[in-house]
Amino acid sequence: MNFHTRKWIKPEDLNPNGTLFGGRLLEWIDEEAALYAIIQLENPKTVTKYMSEINFASSARKGDIIEIGLEPIKYGTTSLTLKCEVRNKMTYDTIITIDTIIMVALGEDGKPKPHGKTQIEYQKDRMAK
Structure with a gap:
């Protein structure tokens, strides 16, 4: 899994318990998934269709740094399916x-x-074309 984005947990990201607000984290994940898919599918009109069960295993506190990781699982005709893990650095x-x-x-x-993609493309490979 590639971890593309790091976030620093600030006071405005906390819930009343003093830990990372789940809604804020889901916002970050959704944005990161959209950016990843837009770049891979080369289509700025790429949207979230589905998110499976979300499993909160732990949390983060003010001052912690977290990483958002995404991994492509499957390329469909019009879709890209990703897997996500967020970890506390x-x-x-x-x-x-x-x-x-x-x-x-x-x-x-x-x-x-339809996007015509079947596998991950990296910038260096696109530039070589």
């Missing part, structure tokens, strides 16, 4: 796992559009 604990996030590429009409 300070404690090395896994904070959350999401087994399935499905991102769908849309056309100008707002309907799913």
Whole structure:
């Protein structure tokens, strides 16, 4: 799994318990999944279709640094399925796992559009074309 983004937990990210607010973390995960899928599918009109069960295993506190990791699982005709893990860089604990996030590429009409991708592409490979 590649960990692309780090976040520093600040006071505005906390719930009344003084730990990371789950809604804030899900916002970050959704944004990171969208960015990853947009880049991979080369389509800025890529949206979240589905997130599977979310399993909070631990939390983070003010001042902690977390990492968001994504791994592509499957390329569909119009979709990209990802797996996610978020871990606390300070404690090395896994904070959350999401087994399935499905991102769908849309056309100008707002309907799913085939993307033609079958595997991860890296910038260096695209530049070589």
